[in-house]
Amino acid sequence: MKTSIATVSISGEFQEKLAAIAAAGFDGVEIFENDFLAFDESPRDVGNMIRDKGLEITLFQPFRDFEGMPEPQRARTFDRAERKFDLMQELGTDLMLVCSNVSPVSLGGIDRLAADFHELGERAARRGLRVGYEALAWGRHINDHRDAWEVVRRADHPDIGLILDSFHTLARRIDVDSIRSIPADRIFIVQLADAPKFDMDLLHWSRHYRNMPGEGDLPVTDFLRAVAATGYAGVLSLEIFNDQFRGGSPRSIAVDGHRSLIYLADRVRRLEPDVKIDLPAMPDRIEPKGIEFVEFAANEAEAEELAAMFRTLGFAPTGKHVSKDVTLWQQGGIHLVINKEREGFAHSAYILHGTCVCDIGLKVEDAAATIERARHLLADIFEQPVGPGELSIPAIRGLGGGIMHFIDDKTDLARVWDIEFQPIGDGEGRNGAGLTRIDHLAQTMDYEELLTWALFYTSIFRTAKTPMVDVVDPAGLVRSQAIENASGSFRITMNGAENQRTFAGHFIAENFGSAVQHIAFASDDIFLTREKLIACGFRPLQISANYYDDIEARFGLDPEFADRLREADILYDREEDGEYFQLYSPIYGEGFFFEIVERRGNYRGYGAANAQFRIAAQRRLLRPKGMPKK
Ligand SMILES: O=C(O)c1ccc(O)c(O)c1
Numbered sequence: 001m002k003t004s005i006a007t008v009s010i011s012g013e014f015q016e017k018l019a020a021i022a023a024a025g026f027d028g029v030e031i032f033e034n035d036f037l038a039f040d041e042s043p044r045d046v047g048n049m050i051r052d053k054g055l056e057i058t059l060f061q062p063f064r065d066f067e068g069m070p071e072p073q074r075a076r077t078f079d080r081a082e083r084k085f086d087l088m089q090e091l092g093t094d095l096m097l098v099c100s101n102v103s104p105v106s107l108g109g110i111d112r113l114a115a116d117f118h119e120l121g122e123r124a125a126r127r128g129l130r131v132g133y134e135a136l137a138w139g140r141h142i143n144d145h146r147d148a149w150e151v152v153r154r155a156d157h158p159d160i161g162l163i164l165d166s167f168h169t170l171a172r173r174i175d176v177d178s179i180r181s182i183p184a185d186r187i188f189i190v191q192l193a194d195a196p197k198f199d200m201d202l203l204h205w206s207r208h209y210r211n212m213p214g215e216g217d218l219p220v221t222d223f224l225r226a227v228a229a230t231g232y233a234g235v236l237s238l239e240i241f242n243d244q245f246r247g248g249s250p251r252s253i254a255v256d257g258h259r260s261l262i263y264l265a266d267r268v269r270r271l272e273p274d275v276k277i278d279l280p281a282m283p284d285r286i287e288p289k290g291i292e293f294v295e296f297a298a299n300e301a302e303a304e305e306l307a308a309m310f311r312t313l314g315f316a317p318t319g320k321h322v323s324k325d326v327t328l329w330q331q332g333g334i335h336l337v338i339n340k341e342r343e344g345f346a347h348s349a350y351i352l353h354g355t356c357v358c359d360i361g362l363k364v365e366d367a368a369a370t371i372e373r374a375r376h377l378l379a380d381i382f383e384q385p386v387g388p389g390e391l392s393i394p395a396i397r398g399l400g401g402g403i404m405h406f407i408d409d410k411t412d413l414a415r416v417w418d419i420e421f422q423p424i425g426d427g428e429g430r431n432g433a434g435l436t437r438i439d440h441l442a443q444t445m446d447y448e449e450l451l452t453w454a455l456f457y458t459s460i461f462r463t464a465k466t467p468m469v470d471v472v473d474p475a476g477l478v479r480s481q482a483i484e485n486a487s488g489s490f491r492i493t494m495n496g497a498e499n500q501r502t503f504a505g506h507f508i509a510e511n512f513g514s515a516v517q518h519i520a521f522a523s524d525d526i527f528l529t530r531e532k533l534i535a536c537g538f539r540p541l542q543i544s545a546n547y548y549d550d551i552e553a554r555f556g557l558d559p560e561f562a563d564r565l566r567e568a569d570i571l572y573d574r575e576e577d578g579e580y581f582q583l584y585s586p587i588y589g590e591g592f593f594f595e596i597v598e599r600r601g602n603y604r605g606y607g608a609a610n611a612q613f614r615i616a617a618q619r620r621l622l623r624p625k626g627m628p629k630k
């Protein structure tokens with residue numbers, strides 16, 4: 001599989017873009033003309049520079065407003081094309097993209113358009129060049145790949161072919177099966193892009209909101225299935241116009257792009273087994289069974305505070321690491337770990353961020369397969385020396401440079417707690433307050449990182465993302481999206497902060513990076529759990545009394561039940577077939593906290609409607625310590 005990306009897709013100076021594209025492992029690059037024009041080197045030097053980076057120029061684009069012009073414009077467009085052919089020969093690329101004409105003076109008529117392309121084909125042939133025709137979704141006469149194909153067919157020239165772009169086809173909801181009957185050798189290149197579902201003007205949507213396949217809501221997989229069914233085995237090229245990417249990190253966006261193509265091609269080959277896609281074999285997406293452990297890095301004093309907090313949550317210390325200054329805390333099926341080592345990864349994380357979650361352990365079917373899949377999807381594999389008595393547990397880098405370890409039941413990894421830890425305490429209080437498991441982890445990040453991490457989770461693991469919801473913080477919006485498996489045994493919520501004055505943004509700023517901001521534990525009886533927690537010294541986050549008047553009215557709650565919630569500081573939500581209860585801890589440090597939830601019936605959400613009121617209560621706690629009021 002040959003991969004490519006258009007230079008418009010990422011930020012940076014021309015050379016930075018090329019370096020990022022090469023580093024991310026693409027085979028080629030589409031030169032978007034303006035990126036070249038703004039760069040002050042000769043086309044020959046630019047071509048050599050690109051090849052020196054190991055990249056080929058897969059396409060030169062776009063050539064606009066060519067076909068169907070009346071005279072005298074028609075003669076001018078051919079002259080213009082000859083000039084661009086000169087440039088292409090200097091650059092060293094043989095393929096030009098002509099996008100469908102949007103000019104108000106252009107004349108329609110499929111045979112007129114075909115005749116213009118035939119003549120352009122003759123001119124291109126003289127130079128050993130080729131031209132591909134792409135229907136822009138907003139083209140004046142041609143805005144559908146089926147019509148563009150008819151023009152190409154009638155042009156009847158070996159050097160005139162079709163260019164397909166998933167955005168233009170899918171944005172207009174054109175039936176992708178119409179692609180299946182196009183001969184593969186007439187498709188000169190395939191451009192891929194996704195986009196979030198918005199109801200907006202096509203041109204605006206395309207120029208500002210495209211994103212990587214798998215990052216949006218369009219059925220790009222169906223599109224590529226249809227393309228693959230033709231036998232097309234040429235270049236798959238990303239062409240992503242996105243305002244956020246234009247200001248993002250070139251490296252990270254380029255890696256996201258390459259990851260998205262690998263993920264997409266892997267899915268297509270599983271869905272269309274007859275199709276041959278030249279991509280190394282890899283395990284299918286990995287089913288995450290649940291969150292096995294969460295590890296905190298802390299120094300001596302802060303570890304004490306953390307331990308005190310764990311006790312108020314009903315946890316008991318149950319194990320001491322055989323060779324490291326690491327303690328295991330348990331309750332129900334939950335494992336929390338405090339790492340006070342003065343060297344190694346946890347210590348570096350502590351130096352950088354202060355007390356933080358430095359490591360997440362996921363339970364999977366097969367840890368080795370998980371690493372293999374992650375490696376193919378360009379994740380950074382994490383390795384550090386294995387200490388005496390320790391297992392070598394497979395791991396990768398996750399959000400904010402944190403570590404994600406994988407445990408399975410297939411190997412000795414299943415016994416990690418017995419092998420690496422000596423029991424301490426008498427196990428008394430292990431079921432302290434009735435917390436059973438980790439319901440979800442909430443990771444806070446910059447808004448710009450949301451797409452990156454959603455793609456990371458959904459491409460490696462068999463998970464899906466929920467629609468993004470807005471959470472209102474007094475200082476700005478925070479976007480929230482969950483990643484979860486079908487059974488609900490694995491759930492991560494991602495909160496993207498638009499600025500540093502929000503509660504979430506403050507957490508990122510003060511901890512120097514994106515990380516887990518809260519852990520939600522499940523209880524089967526939140527009222528009973530609360531009583532037990534209070535006995536352990538837990539002090540719930542106090543929720544505004546006004547909130548309870550509203551939910552009583554909104555859900556038609558029995559006033560006594562509403563009073564019970566109010567007295568308990570328990571938040572409430574309801575969906576068609578389920579209910580949700582939430583109790584919050586005070587905040588720790590710069591905004592870390594714990595949550596206790598109870599799901600009744602088939603409640604699938606996260607209480608998004610309550611988030612605003614929880615945040616307001618938390619800000620009241622942070623403010624005395626200097627959080628800005630606005
Ligand atoms: O927005 C545009 O003009 C434009 C140009 C070239 C393309 O390949 C495309 O898909 C869109």
Ligand SMILES: [Mg+2]
Pocket residue numbers: 134165191239
């Ligand atoms: Mg395009």
